[in-house]
Amino acid sequence: MEHKDKILIIDTGSQLTQLLARKVREFGVYSEVLFYDSTEIATSDAKGVIISGSSEEASEKAFALAVPVLPLDAPESLSKEELDASLNVFVFETCECKKTWDLGENWINEEVANIRAKVGNDPVICALSGGVDSTVSAVITSRAIGKQLHCFFVNHGLLRKNEPEEVLNTYKELDLQVTYVDAEDRFLTALAGVTEPEKKRKIIGELFIRIFEEQAAKLGGSHWLLQGTIYPDIIESGHGGAGVIKSHHNVGGLPKDMKMGLIEPLRNLFKDEVRRVGASLGIPKHFLERHPFPGPGIGVRCLGELKKERLDRLRDADAIFIEEIRKAGLYTKIWQAFGALLPIRSVGAKDGIRQYGETVVLRAICSKDAMTATSYHLPYELLDTVAERICNEVEGINRVVWDITGKPPATIEWE
Numbered sequence: 001m002e003h004k005d006k007i008l009i010i011d012t013g014s015q016l017t018q019l020l021a022r023k024v025r026e027f028g029v030y031s032e033v034l035f036y037d038s039t040e041i042a043t044s045d046a047k048g049v050i051i052s053g054s055s056e057e058a059s060e061k062a063f064a065l066a067v068p069v070l071p072l073d074a075p076e077s078l079s080k081e082e083l084d085a086s087l088n089v090f091v092f093e094t095c096e097c098k099k100t101w102d103l104g105e106n107w108i109n110e111e112v113a114n115i116r117a118k119v120g121n122d123p124v125i126c127a128l129s130g131g132v133d134s135t136v137s138a139v140i141t142s143r144a145i146g147k148q149l150h151c152f153f154v155n156h157g158l159l160r161k162n163e164p165e166e167v168l169n170t171y172k173e174l175d176l177q178v179t180y181v182d183a184e185d186r187f188l189t190a191l192a193g194v195t196e197p198e199k200k201r202k203i204i205g206e207l208f209i210r211i212f213e214e215q216a217a218k219l220g221g222s223h224w225l226l227q228g229t230i231y232p233d234i235i236e237s238g239h240g241g242a243g244v245i246k247s248h249h250n251v252g253g254l255p256k257d258m259k260m261g262l263i264e265p266l267r268n269l270f271k272d273e274v275r276r277v278g279a280s281l282g283i284p285k286h287f288l289e290r291h292p293f294p295g296p297g298i299g300v301r302c303l304g305e306l307k308k309e310r311l312d313r314l315r316d317a318d319a320i321f322i323e324e325i326r327k328a329g330l331y332t333k334i335w336q337a338f339g340a341l342l343p344i345r346s347v348g349a350k351d352g353i354r355q356y357g358e359t360v361v362l363r364a365i366c367s368k369d370a371m372t373a374t375s376y377h378l379p380y381e382l383l384d385t386v387a388e389r390i391c392n393e394v395e396g397i398n399r400v401v402w403d404i405t406g407k408p409p410a411t412i413e414w415e
């Protein structure tokens with residue numbers, strides 16, 4: 001795709017690479033990130049290069065391009081304002097870039113044309129997760145090829161309260177052609193008796209792949225697979241450290257040996273850019289603002305065995321927590337909030353009767369990219385209300401605790 005003016009960011013493994021790339025794009029100029037060992041650097045047509053971090057190899061490659069170079073090997077010591085100012089001067093004065101990166105109709109039309117040219121009359125298959133990335137990818141692809149796009153949505157029994165109905169309604173409004181696969185019994189049967197977190201993830205991932213294959217077979221095979229890959233996935237994969245942390249996140253992803261061409265309309269976009277494109281495509285705001293949700297669903301939030309009764313209990317408690325957060329107008333200020341059910345029981349009393357109930361833990365976090373996170377400081381009054389409501393309204397829960405751990409050392413999810 002023609003991005004006109006472009007700034008190349010050479011990544012040497014610095015934590016700040018994505019921040020720099022996003023900032024340049026916020027100025028309205030396209031930025032591309034390449035790791036310093038990439039052979040593509042030599043042929044880059046960028047109007048300027050920022051080196052994120054320090055490396056001799058990166059410097060040599062950057063200066064060989066004969067365009068302006070901005071080495072940023074101590075940006076932490078700059079204030080936000082100083083960093084913004086120096087990037088601004090570099091992008092617009094030194095490199096003389098023009099603001100040509102905007103994600104309006106032009107971008108969408110260009111992408112629609114690319115998809116049409118790539119797939120021709122072939123069918124394309126897509127596993128929708130209910131999340132923002134797969135939905136935006138599907139809507140843009142359906143704009144390009146209409147009913148040649150075959151989506152399916154799997155209910156693995158690990159979705160949130162009322163989620164299957166809500167998600168399917170939205171897909172209907174967006175005129176997507178979606179097959180609903182109710183696989184709750186299959187998943188819960190496969191998971192019976194399993195308590196070990198990695199084993200749960202493995203079972204969920206493998207069964208998902210089996211269902212994917214069944215759906216593809218029903219189509220008589222498919223040449224093309226639509227995936228909601230976004231730019232941070234591309235930047236983080238294959239770059240050692242960061243990539244490894246996220247390697248377990250491809251549950252709901254695909255068999256590695258699948259011989260299909262990939263359609264990834266969002267592969268150059270950051271998350272906020274995906275939301276902007278989604279809004280231009282008419283996807284409802286409340287849907288685009290949904291918190292990230294893991295592929296294995298509440299399976300990684302229900303510690304111990306995944307029985308329907310316990311999952312329903314967790315769903316009810318989680319729904320109360322989210323309802324109160326929304327009522328307080330805090331939902332969009334929080335990166336992710338959810339309840340998790342702990343496999344312990346403690347003593348309590350309800351209506352004067354001794355109870356031996358389960359514990360739900362509440363978690364709300366702030367983050368920019370899910371790689372690190374801090375606890376979101378929710379008002380105690382809200383936490384009090386949620387604790388009271390959960391214990392009163394959800395059978396079997398008699399204790400509510402508040403998780404204040406950051407990432408690291410904890411992860412965002414509990415398993």
Ligand code: XMP
Nearest residue numbers: 248249251292293294295296370411412413
């Ligand atoms: P952790 O728990 O590793 O999570 O701190 C970081 C972010 O990733 C999400 N997450 C997943 N997303 N499949 C996904 O699509 C997964 O298996 C998965 N596990 C965690 C998590 O919700 C958080 O946003």
